[in-house]
Amino acid sequence: MKTKSVKEPIRKKWIWILLFINAVLIVPWYFPKGAVEPFVFGFPLWAFISTFFTLIMGAYLSWLCISQWNIVEEEEENAKRKEDVKHG
Amino acid sequence: MDNLTFAGMDGIIILSVFAIVMLVIGYYSGKGDTNLHHSLSGYYLAGRNLGFIALFFTLYATQYSGNTIVGYAPTGYRTGFSWLQSISFMTIIIGIYLLFAPRLYVVSKRRNFVTPTDWLEFRFKSKAVTLLSIFLMLWGLGNYLLEQLVAIGQAVAGMTGGTIPYEIAVVVFVLVMLAYEWMGGMKAVAFTDVMQGIVLMIGIFVFLAGALYLVGGNFAEVTRYIADNEPAKLGVPPMEVSVNWFSMLVLVGLGASIYPHAVQRIYSAESERTLKKSFARMAWMPPITTGLVFVVGIIGIMLFPGLDTAGSEQLVGLMANKIAAINGFYYWMMIIFFGGIVAAIISTADSVLLSFSSMLSNDVYGKFVNPGATEHKKVMVGKIGGIIAIFFLLMIAWNPPGTLYQIFVLKFELLVQVFPAFVLGLYWKRLAAKPVFWGMLIGAIVAGLLTLTGYKTVFGIHGGVIGLTINFVVCIVGSMLVTVSAEKSLKKDELAVLELEA
Numbered sequence: 382m383k384t385k386s387v388k389e390p391i392r393k394k395w396i397w398i399l400l401f402i403n404a405v406l407i408v409p410w411y412f413p414k415g416a417v418e419p420f421v422f423g424f425p426l427w428a429f430i431s432t433f434f435t436l437i438m439g440a441y442l443s444w445l446c447i448s449q450w451n452i453v454e455e456e457e458e459n460a461k462r463k464e465d466v467k468h469g
Numbered sequence: 470m471d472n473l474t475f476a477g478m479d480g481i482i483i484l485s486v487f488a489i490v491m492l493v494i495g496y497y498s499g500k501g502d503t504n505l506h507h508s509l510s511g512y513y514l515a516g517r518n519l520g521f522i523a524l525f526f527t528l529y530a531t532q533y534s535g536n537t538i539v540g541y542a543p544t545g546y547r548t549g550f551s552w553l554q555s556i557s558f559m560t561i562i563i564g565i566y567l568l569f570a571p572r573l574y575v576v577s578k579r580r581n582f583v584t585p586t587d588w589l590e591f592r593f594k595s596k597a598v599t600l601l602s603i604f605l606m607l608w609g610l611g612n613y614l615l616e617q618l619v620a621i622g623q624a625v626a627g628m629t630g631g632t633i634p635y636e637i638a639v640v641v642f643v644l645v646m647l648a649y650e651w652m653g654g655m656k657a658v659a660f661t662d663v664m665q666g667i668v669l670m671i672g673i674f675v676f677l678a679g680a681l682y683l684v685g686g687n688f689a690e691v692t693r694y695i696a697d698n699e700p701a702k703l704g705v706p707p708m709e710v711s712v713n714w715f716s717m718l719v720l721v722g723l724g725a726s727i728y729p730h731a732v733q734r735i736y737s738a739e740s741e742r743t744l745k746k747s748f749a750r751m752a753w754m755p756p757i758t759t760g761l762v763f764v765v766g767i768i769g770i771m772l773f774p775g776l777d778t779a780g781s782e783q784l785v786g787l788m789a790n791k792i793a794a795i796n797g798f799y800y801w802m803m804i805i806f807f808g809g810i811v812a813a814i815i816s817t818a819d820s821v822l823l824s825f826s827s828m829l830s831n832d833v834y835g836k837f838v839n840p841g842a843t844e845h846k847k848v849m850v851g852k853i854g855g856i857i858a859i860f861f862l863l864m865i866a867w868n869p870p871g872t873l874y875q876i877f878v879l880k881f882e883l884l885v886q887v888f889p890a891f892v893l894g895l896y897w898k899r900l901a902a903k904p905v906f907w908g909m910l911i912g913a914i915v916a917g918l919l920t921l922t923g924y925k926t927v928f929g930i931h932g933g934v935i936g937l938t939i940n941f942v943v944c945i946v947g948s949m950l951v952t953v954s955a956e957k958s959l960k961k962d963e964l965a966v967l968e969l970e971a
Contacts, residue, residue, distance in 0.1 A: 387969070390567045391896060400564050404718055407557045410711040415704040417696060423689035427705045428550045432760075435557045439752045442563045446749035450571050452969060453578075454741045461740070 388451040396445060403441060406434040479801075481633065483808040484625065488645045490664060491815070495649020495657040505654055507845045509583045509835075512654035513827040514737040517578065523659040525747040527820070528734055530662035532562070532725065532751070533669065533758050535814035536620050538676075541759060542788075543781040545766020546773075549695070549702025552763050554714045558721040559755035563748055565726040569892045570735050572969065574744055576895075577736045579966050584824075585732045585891065586832040592894045592967075594958055595902035601909055602887050603832050606729050609884035610825045613728075615862045616880075617818035618643070622866075624811045636867065642811065643859060646819050651852060655737060658819045665809075665816035670757070672809035675802045677761045679792030680768045688764070694771045702770065712929035720931050724885040727892075730824035785810075826855035882916040882933035889937075889944045895967070897948075902958070904947025912940025 390396050412427040421429040504511045519527065545552040573588065582588050585606065590599045618639055625638030633641075649657045684691055695703050706714075725731065738744035769784045772791070776784070793803040830851030835842065842850075890905045916936030919925070924932055959967065 389571050389969075391569075391572070396567075404557075404561065404715075408554075408711050408714045408718075409551075409705055410708065412705040414707055417700060417704050420689065420692060423687075423692045425550065425692070425703050425705075428553055428703075431553055432556070435553070435560060436756060438557065438564070439560050439756060442560065442567065443749040443752040445567055446563070446745045446752065450567070450741075450745050452571055452741060453575055454745075457740045458742065 386451065386455065388449050390445060390449050393449065396449065399441065400438070403434060403438045407431055407438065479804050480807065483804050484633075484811065487668075487808050487812055488642070491645055491649055491661050491812075494660050494664060495652045498649075498653035498656040498660045500652075502653075502656070505656070506848055507843075509827070509831055509844050509847060510581065510736075512848045513583055513823060513830070513851075514733060515655040515659055517737055518739045519655075519659055519734075519737045519743070520739050521743045521746055523663060524734065524738055524743055525750050526666040527659040527662040527737075528731075528747055528751055529754060530666035530669065530813060530816035531730055531734070531820040532559070533666075533754070533813065534617060534620070534817035535624055535669075535810035535812075536616070536817075537759060538669075538673065538762050538810055538813070539620065539624065539785050541762045542766040542769065543784045545763045546769045546776070546781045546784050547778065549699070549770070550767070551706040551710050551714070552766065554717055555759040555763055556755045557714075558717045559759050560752060561718050561722040562725045563752040565722040566735075566748055569726075569895055570744065570748070571741075572895050573732070574735050574738065574741060575969055576966055582736055583733075583831045584828050585727070585729045585887070586828065586836075588732075589887075589890055589894070590836070591963065592959075593890065593902040593905060595906065597906045598890065598902050598909070599832070599836065601906060602890065603828060605883045605887055605909070605913055607825065607828055609880045610729060610821050610828075611858065611862060612880045614818060614821045614825065614859070615866055617814050617821065618859075618862055619866050621811060621814050621818070624807065624814060639863065639866075642815055643863070646815050646822070647856060647859070650819055650823060650855075655733075655823060658816075658823050659737075661819065662816045665812040668805065668809035669813040669816075672802075672806035673758060673761050675799075676789070676792065676806055677765055679795060679799050679803070680765050680772070680788060682795060683788075683791055684768055684771055688768075691768055691771045695767070698774065699770065709929040713926060713931075716926070716930045716934050719937075720881055720885060720933050723888045723937070724881040724933070727888055728824075728884065729828065730820040733824055733827065822855050822859065825858060826851035829854035829858075879917055879920060882920050882931070882936065883913050885933050885937055886912040886916065886940055889941050893941075893944060898967075899948045900944060901948045901951045903951060904944050907947065908940040908943035911943055912936040915939055 409427045409431050416427065417425045419426055424432065499505055502511070504516070506512060508516075510517055515523075541552070541555055545555070576582075576591075577588065580587070580591055582591070586599055586603055589602050593599075621642050622635040622639040625633055625642065626635045649661060653660070681688065692703065735744065738747070765788070766784070769781075769788060773784065773787055789803045789807065793800045830847045834850045834854075835847050839846075886909050889908060890900075893900050894905070913936060916933045919927070919932030919935060926932070927935065
């Protein structure tokens with residue numbers, strides 16, 4: 382296997398630092414207690430911001446899965462193609 | 470949901486249709502596959518050949534149970550906007566998968582793992598670690614299954630307006646589940662999950678649409694109402710709630726990602742590409758599943774003000790009644806929706822049962838009782854063992870033992886204790902068997918005792934997380950002191966697999 386093309390999330394520190402920061406921003410510990418106003422789309426501001434960062438996390442994780450994870454994919458897909466050629 | 474009067478006979482018809490569809494799918498997924506019942510990986514992992522659609526839906530329908538709707542909407546009703554945490558803790562599960570699934574997938578394919586225990590045995594070569602982890606995982610799975618069995622009965626009895634009594638409902642659906650699982654194993658579980666997952670998704674959307682219709686289509690009005698009447702449910706939560714939120718992220722993220730049935734879905738993937746595509750889609754599911762359920766709970770605050778805890782548990786049923794009264798379309802959609810809830814519970818229960826059976830087959834019987842048995846025999850033992858376990862759990866569900874009932878509540882708290890061994894073991898070669906064993910044991914005891922003595926949380930932190938922290942410390946400090954490392958305990962070829970070199 383060519384180690385050059387291998388991408389494994391665990392090996393990249395920035396992935397986990399960003400994920401941690403993202404989680405810290407989701408939890409509303411940094412707002413003054415009890416604050417409600419102003420409302421954004423019917424959500425109190427803190428809830429809106431928390432939801433925003435939750436969506437960011439979903440997008441971030443989804444992107445990580447696709448672009449930062451590649452260990453045996455080429456090997457497997459090549460093997461599959463060969464198999465297809467043999468049978469088809 | 471005792472007072473659900475809208476369904477009755479119509480509910481029975483829809484439920485019967487769902488049951489028949491499940492049986493047909495089960496029959497066809499097993500038909501013609503002679504290998505299925507003669508191989509552990511064929512039966513329990515669908516021959517390690519699940520494609521994108523089946524894998525995605527089986528991840529989805531297993532992770533989100535009918536409980537996600539029936540239980541989470543009332544929680545949102547009671548706690549208000551801080552229940553937004555349900556979206557984030559379901560999302561972070563994918564982040565935790567990224568921590569270990571990529572490498573575990575490769576190792577599992579190369580070494581033909583069937584159960585999570587196979588991995589632990591391969592890595593630590595320790596009977597003590599293997600046995601303790603089997604015990605913790607079976608215990609957690611058993612309780613999880615028990616919870617689903619109770620939920621099926623409540624949902625069906627609610628839906629049919631009590632026409633079908635609780636016990637009969639459970640027995641009928643359990644039999645349907647056992648039948649299709651018997652015929653098709655993981656294949657049947659995954660293919661029925663496609664149908665069950667789709668019904669659940671559509672159901673949630675329609676349910677939300679109906680709920681919004683009832684409040685005049687304006688969510689801002691709902692929050693204004695809450696601001697005037699119950700401002701505490703709207704304001705920034707106090708610090709303890711935030712701490713609890715963090716704790717939930719840790720407990721659910723780590724616990725749900727290493728559920729044995731979740732791990733086995735990693736093993737079952739047809740390819741790395743399929744697996745990562747499925748996870749990438751799963752990362753988007755929390756907002757449109759727990760997120761929508763959260764909104765439903767919030768709308769409930771305006772529609773049904775002043776319900777107490779027991780009353781609020783009926784929220785979904787109460788709301789469905791109102792929505793069904795809107796017009797004929799909503800009436801039928803609500804019946805299908807309730808059928809969807811039942812289907813979603815079954816889709817979770819079947820996966821848990823299959824995982825439970827696989828551990829009986831492969832771990833308990835195959836590693837300790839009769840290692841020389843043929844795979845066909847091992848599969849058989851798991852199937853029959855699973856059926857016996859189900860009926861045992863049903864007896865507990867119907868005759869809950871008075872004081873001991875609490876021990877059947879422990880799930881996450883115990884299961885999550887396997888995490889350090891499972892994930893740290895993938896990357897840290899010094900991690901040694903003895904510290905892993907003691908960490909797991911002490912962590913489980915601490916978590917169990919805290920929960921059983923009423924300290925489910927301490928300053929907002931879950932007993933399970935406290936146990937897990939101690940567990941990690943014991944594993945790490947102990948391994949630094951012990952000199953045996955993986956280099957010594959693993960053979961050269963095994964080490965190469967672990968380092969992704971072979």
